[in-house]
Amino acid sequence: MRPTTPAALGALSRWGVLAAAAALTAADLALKALAEHQLTGGPGPQLLGVLELRPAYNPGVAFSLGAALPA
Template identity: 45%
Template sequence: MTPDHTTVRPAATAAGRMRGRLGLLLAAAAFAGTDLGLKAWVTTALDGRRIEGGLVDLQLAYNPGVAFSLGANAPGWTVLAVTGLITAAVAVALWRTAGAGRRLWGIALAAILGGALANLIDRAADGQVTDYLHTGWWPTFNLADTFIVLGGLTIAALSFREPAPTAGPADEQD
């Protein structure tokens, strides 16, 4: 008989699922707040200046598009609507899978949600995202982008180790 590498976890109570969900939403809010705070600071502190930091410099830039300026020429409402829908889908995924007991999956989703929320909130103000991390060999980006990428890479790595968490019957009742 070969060992089964699937871990069976006991079903979480409704209160435990709710605490897990709220904890992950707070983590997403912390990710978003960190990036939004930095965006507010760099907007006033950098205004045309560049602060050299070695591998990554601080340099203010604005992006009306999404990753790598894709969609920069699209109507602003379209970019805002699409990114809003994607952000909502990530929020639903986080909410539905939070009770599955896979903490690293939840943290990765919280990082993606926090980054997406920060960029969505920033974009809603004037139709563009504030970028401030500059390498010289990569397009200028922000901390929210980093959260999204690291969360996505974590999920990709975890998917090789175990299947994605799914909402069980108890989760659908909440």
């Protein structure tokens, strides 16, 4: 049976957004872990045709603006 009241529809859409956010967060974390595992400790950069992948870390905030600040 489908909910027909606006409150019930709003609750369902909130749960849908929450589920989508949780799924995207899990996918992001898993892909980051996989990329770090594949790109570190190897003989050199990974070559994919015209793309060359190397791990890089950002010690600061956006564009390393906070790199000189204390932790």
